[in-house]
Amino acid sequence: DEGEDFWPKRYAIWGRLVAKQPQQIAYSIIDSKAIGRFMPPVFAGVKANSIQELAEKIGLDAKTLCHTVDEFNRACVKGTFNHTVLDDCTTQNIVPNKTHWAVPLDRPPFYAYALKPGITFTYLGLKVEDDAAVRFNNKASRNLFVAGEMMAGNVLGQGYTAGVGMSIGTTFGRIAGKNAARYALSQGVEHEC
Ligand SMILES: Cc1cc2nc3c(=O)[nH]c(=O)nc-3n(C[C@H](O)[C@H](O)[C@H](O)COP(=O)(O)OP(=O)(O)OC[C@H]3O[C@@H](n4cnc5c(N)ncnc54)[C@H](O)[C@@H]3O)c2cc1C
CATH class of the missing domain: 3.90.700.10 (Succinate dehydrogenase/fumarate reductase flavoprotein, catalytic domain)
Known part of the structure; x- marks a missing residue:
């Protein structure tokens, strides 16, 4: 229909x-x-x-x-x-x-x-929780974070509504970036900009 x-x-x-x-x-x-x-x-x-x-x-x-x-x-x-x-x-x-x-x-x-059909999502990707830290054996990585397409499967099991792709990228991009920066600072990495 x-x-x-x-x-x-x-x-x-x-x-x-x-x-x-x-x-x-x-x-x-x-x-x-x-x-x-x-x-x-x-x-x-x-x-x-x-x-x-x-x-x-x-x-x-x-x-x-x-x-x-x-x-x-x-x-x-x-x-x-x-x-x-x-x-x-x-x-x-x-x-x-x-x-x-x-x-x-x-x-x-x-x-x-x-x-003709195309692929928007594979529905597969790295496992995360809301901190965007990648899970290995259900344990949060200290220094690997992921956002967007690479973790879409955590949010979308199937189906799609318009805008979800960009929303996941923006929201988790921000979380992942923040947490990655926090980790880098905790390791004594200097600001360059
Ligand atoms: C046809 C189509 C229509 C869509 N329409 C919408 C829409 O209307 N609204 C919406 O919200 N979402 C839409 N989406 C989904 C949205 O575009 C994606 O979810 C979003 O762009 C994913 O962003 P990303 O940064 O996670 O991944 P990507 O944009 O795929 O970025 C990954 C980047 O990594 C690069 N890369 C890959 N491997 C390597 C490597 N080994 N070394 C270095 N770089 C590498 C790639 O070249 C790419 O630039 C659409 C997707 C498609 C395919």
Whole structure:
């Protein structure tokens, strides 16, 4: 369900779904009504004047794609479209239903954007507690501290919400830096700046 919630809460889930597709590729298809309603994509996408032409350009079976889009368009229930709220534009009687922002793809030109999964987190890393000191056999190291990606598994067991990566890096970066500096000072290391 592409319309279940706003994208920052959903994109990690989409990534996993795309990874399960043949050749790990999916296409996001929009019509010209959608232009300007979302962040400008980094890539230009593939443009065509009909769904049939779009299918041919991206190498999908044209008959199947036309059927899928027709079915989706017919399932759209008219509502008041508003991409800034969870609006009442839904589909009915298709699986899965799109629960918000469902409007027919009917105004050319049409665009397709290829979606492919990437790795944001491995969910693995060095074990820490809230002091950012690395644990060896559950014992805190005196002089090895870690932050960010290298300890993300301590915070995130699975899933992701937008901003967590930077938050972990910033928060634990500060803690790790402070504790590393404290250790260095305790060893008589001089300030250089
Ligand atoms: C596609 C993508 C989108 C993302 N979007 C978001 C987002 O919207 N919001 C968010 O909060 N987070 C996001 N993240 C996660 C976030 O970018 C990372 O969590 C964060 O950048 C990690 O910072 P870091 O300093 O821990 O690690 P990194 O940025 O990976 O830094 C590690 C550094 O160590 C260097 N290095 C590695 N090995 C060595 C070595 N042997 N010697 C010297 N240097 C070495 C690397 O070159 C690298 O520069 C995203 C990640 C990806 C991949």
